Amino acid sequence: MQLQPATMDDLALVGRWFDSPRALTLWGGPRLGYPPEPARLAREMDWPAAQNLVWRRGEVPAAFVQLFIRQGRRHVARLAVAPADRGQGLARALLSELFRCYPREDFSLAVYEDNAPALYLYHSLGFEVSGMLDDAPGCLMMVRLHDR
Template sequence: MTGWRPARFEDMAVLAGWIESPQALARWGGPSLTWPMLPGQLWQQIDAESFPSFSLEDNGELLAFGQLSPRDEAATWHLCRLIVAPHRRGQQLGDRLCRYLIERAIPLGATQITLNVAAGNLPAVRLYQRLGFLDNGPVNERGIQPMALQL
């Protein structure tokens, strides 16, 4: 059965296998994450205990992961560390992940949702644009485009 659940510590071992390089890790989670990834370290570094973190699974197989991070006294929530299993990309799971996280942020008082995307990741940029996200500032020196969605 496919369904959403709170992320678990054990998800980090699977997630670590989806990220193939230090550069990919920095694009996914920011420059403060360390390589090589150790699941316990990763759980701590992404602050999974504090931030609402969710996983999508199908019959025990992890398919997607994402987090919410509060900004601006909880009126703005940030979608972060979004990832879909490499062998399941192109199957609308990124869309499902974003919509699920947005739905979780609304009862928390969100009036705006933000995210960051690698400007060269055109499939992700197109997905976020389809969901209504707009550019929210210039691309930074790391090639990251901030985007925002007004609710």
């Protein structure tokens, strides 16, 4: 599998991975409307301002991630794994691939404090809590410095 630029068709599929408003918010933050319609979702996600990537298993996206620079760090946003592929280590593999692609860069991400599986993963990969997001109650900011 390799990371490739995401298309609007990919985004339409990714939007269907979330079966409730809460699941969509945990993934994409409080600005995303439910149900996720591709054109609206792209606008709400600042689609053109970020690097939007999919990791394909054959022709089908198995994971999605959005990257952009935030406060001088490569910010990992909206990381999601397809429901059929969850629990197989794809999020860990995808993040490890990003670290390999950008070995001299610091990373950041935001995660809701009640998302225990994601917190466990991020801590195990060297991310540390650096504070709370002001515009998303209950959302932690985490950083991983490149010298880890």
